[in-house]
Amino acid sequence: MTDAYVDEGLRRDGHQELPLGPRARQTRATILKAAADAFGANGYASTTMADVATASGVSLGTVYQYFRDRADLISVLVRGRVAKRMNQAEVGWKTQDGVAGLERLLTNFVAAYAEVAPLAAVWEEVVHVEPALADLRRRLGRQLTDAVARELGRAAKAGAVRSNLDPDITARALTAMVDRFCFVTYVFDPPEAGPPAPSTAARELATLWADAIGLRN
Amino acid sequence: MTDAYVDEGLRRDGHQELPLGPRARQTRATILKAAADAFGANGYASTTMADVATASGVSLGTVYQYFRDRADLISVLVRGRVAKRMNQAEVGWKTQDGVAGLERLLTNFVAAYAEVAPLAAVWEEVVHVEPALADLRRRLGRQLTDAVARELGRAAKAGAVRSNLDPDITARALTAMVDRFCFVTYVFDPPEAGPPAPSTAARELATLWADAIGLRN
Structure with a gap:
């Protein structure tokens, strides 16, 4: 995982890793906030990527554009x-x-x-x-x-x-x-x-x- | 879970809970030792009751006579x-x-x-x-x-x-x-x-x- 990915965020589109524009940054922040709330409320083991997508109001595919998996x-x-x-x-x-x-x-x-x-x-x-x-x-x-x-x-x-x-x-x-x-x-x-x-x-x-x-x- | 069960051990046979004779006490100790080693080596989440039975050299049914489940x-x-x-x-x-x-x-x-x-x-x-x-x-x-x-x-x-x-x-x-x-x-x-x-x-x-x-x- 590159440091840019951790600190600034990147988005994957197929095999490309793209830097984030303002709107994508907003999406990423929304997903992170929802994930923090979901993990905090239900624990790590009981929270799936699909739960995070639902809580963020975005598609599962979108979550995977920004984050590899739950560990990420x-x-x-x-x-x-x-x-x-x-x-x-x-x-x-x-x-x-x-x-x-x-x-x-x-x-x-x-x-x-x-x-x-x-x-x-x-x-x-x-x-x-x-x-x-x-x-x-x-x-x-x-x-x-x-x-x-x-x-x-x-x-x-x-x-x-x-x-x-x-x-x-x-x-x-x-x-x-x-x-x-x-x-x-x-x-x-x-x-x-x-x-x-x-x-x-x-x-x-x-x-x-x-x-x-x-x-x- | 009764305290006698925790401290002295009991054995279940059908719906009966029986106190332990010397041989049963030995079996129970063998299972406990094997379980401690197995949990310690592989972690709790990765160790099943069947693993404990195998490591103890007893049948799965025997393990369940002495212990309700992994949490027990x-x-x-x-x-x-x-x-x-x-x-x-x-x-x-x-x-x-x-x-x-x-x-x-x-x-x-x-x-x-x-x-x-x-x-x-x-x-x-x-x-x-x-x-x-x-x-x-x-x-x-x-x-x-x-x-x-x-x-x-x-x-x-x-x-x-x-x-x-x-x-x-x-x-x-x-x-x-x-x-x-x-x-x-x-x-x-x-x-x-x-x-x-x-x-x-x-x-x-x-x-x-x-x-x-x-x-x-």
Whole structure:
């Protein structure tokens, strides 16, 4: 799959792959929106390309002009809606921004997660059925943990965090904490009284994260 | 499903449910072991009751005497092998045992997780396809986070941990950290050099957990 296909979209006509004009871009966006809603409402396994066509108000042939299959659809959705925001939120972590900076990043992350909760649930489901998407998830996860581990290693040397921490284990543990907290709290098993506001959750997560590594203000 | 069925096992003969003699207990254990291996090797979705029968060296009818369906099999496996150890490991958490006590608990937890890694992977998969098992998972998860939240609330009042922490969010976050770290590290995406020894991982996780809540030695 070419990057242009993922980021900008292409349309297939026979063996040709065509760039999108304004109208085709609109059609593609409509299909993506309908697919996100359908996957979110019924789960990945129970949603067919025909369901997506019906929900989009276009023909099945039209859906196939824009997307190879369901895996292609969910991959584009995840890259566009989940991965990009999550990476924006966390790869930019710098210990020098202190606890307040960390809280800002985590607030963005948690808010984005809560907003796309139905799609986040599909993202958890799909890695068990589509090996290519499991690979995508591993890649995105590694990108994130590697960035956090590098920053932790740098900060430990500079004395900005606890000097005896293991950057790799710590990076995996803290990113796992935030990611899984969000899944359990906003998707899988919200508290009876409703999930906490993202800003409340992010403040607590930022404090736990900062104290866990000995981050000074 | 009766609890006797889950814990001790029963055998169905026509409409009768019979308690197990020594030989039947052995047969049931053989089927469970073969099922754990088959689910672990091929995933839940790709493993049929007939596959389990073949792997156990018994007839399909015999498998159905002991287990209603695949969901029944995985439910018994999870309760027996995953849930029991995990709960032993963590529900018993007492802040008065200090960082060393926490490290002992987490070492047990991580070692048990690493040992049943293939089954842990199935446990992640199955909640997306079997609503009854998703409920079981929610119940077990709640049991754990509620116990941790109670202990945190108690310890915060007693001044044994940071006084301004939110027990519920913190309990969800820290149990999520340990659970997800184990899944990513021992199942989904182990480091290229191989996963860390459970004792190494547990020492780091215990330090992060303890520092996050301000637990004194």
